[in-house]
Amino acid sequence: KQEVTQIPAALSVPEGENLVLNCSFTDSAIYNLQWFRQDPGKGLTSLLLIQSSQREQTSGRLNASLDKSSGRSTLYIAASQPGDSATYLCAVDSGTYKYIFGTGTRLKVLA
Amino acid sequence: DAGVIQSPRHEVTEMGQEVTLRCKPISGHDYLFWYRQTMMRGLELLIYFNNNVPIDDSGMPEDRFSAKMPNASFSTLKIQPSEPRDSAVYFCASSWSGTGNEQYFGPGTRLTVT
Numbered sequence: 001k002q003e004v005t006q007i008p009a010a011l012s013v014p015e016g017e018n019l020v021l022n023c024s025f026t027d028s029a030i031y032n033l034q035w036f037r038q039d040p041g042k043g044l045t046s047l048l049l050i051q052s053s054q055r056e057q058t059s060g061r062l063n064a065s066l067d068k069s070s071g072r073s074t075l076y077i078a079a080s081q082p083g084d085s086a087t088y089l090c091a092v093d094s095g096t097y098k099y100i101f102g103t104g105t106r107l108k109v110l111a
Numbered sequence: 112d113a114g115v116i117q118s119p120r121h122e123v124t125e126m127g128q129e130v131t132l133r134c135k136p137i138s139g140h141d142y143l144f145w146y147r148q149t150m151m152r153g154l155e156l157l158i159y160f161n162n163n164v165p166i167d168d169s170g171m172p173e174d175r176f177s178a179k180m181p182n183a184s185f186s187t188l189k190i191q192p193s194e195p196r197d198s199a200v201y202f203c204a205s206s207w208s209g210t211g212n213e214q215y216f217g218p219g220t221r222l223t224v225t
Contacts, residue, residue, distance in 0.1 A: 034214065093212055
């Protein structure tokens, strides 16, 4: 059974720092992995999708990498801003179109 | 496109009442998903549809929950009768198989059962 873990659960950094959020999964046979952000009281916003044949995806200041063999994905945020404060979730699809979500990392970027 | 649309945004009801949540997916998407989010359990997939057909409802907690998708642009999640433990945020999401199941979420319905 696929399990998805995100560490740390919470992170507080000063503005301008580069940071890395981690997502680990137990079954390496995945179809894709998607990163989302969720603002308080809001829905999930898609950030990046990495398919199993890809190693990384980039969008603006965000870069997500995927290492299936080690069961890890990282989300790199460059030059963090207070507007990046949110909860970041990763979700893994093992090929059944059913996403298993991690518990999220709550990020706070201090001005 | 307006994105995934859900209604109502907030619902407060008394235990034992019937609750119906509604979702309009993004036009052209062929998959639709219903999720529930709570502090204790995080995000859980309840059921998903492909081309309006239910594919997997193993996440539906019990027979009090039912979901339908009568056409490509509309789905409902019904709880009858509702119980206080059903209080949660319910999200609808949709995706297109041509983009590898990149899911787009609606704003959610916050359900409170008293």
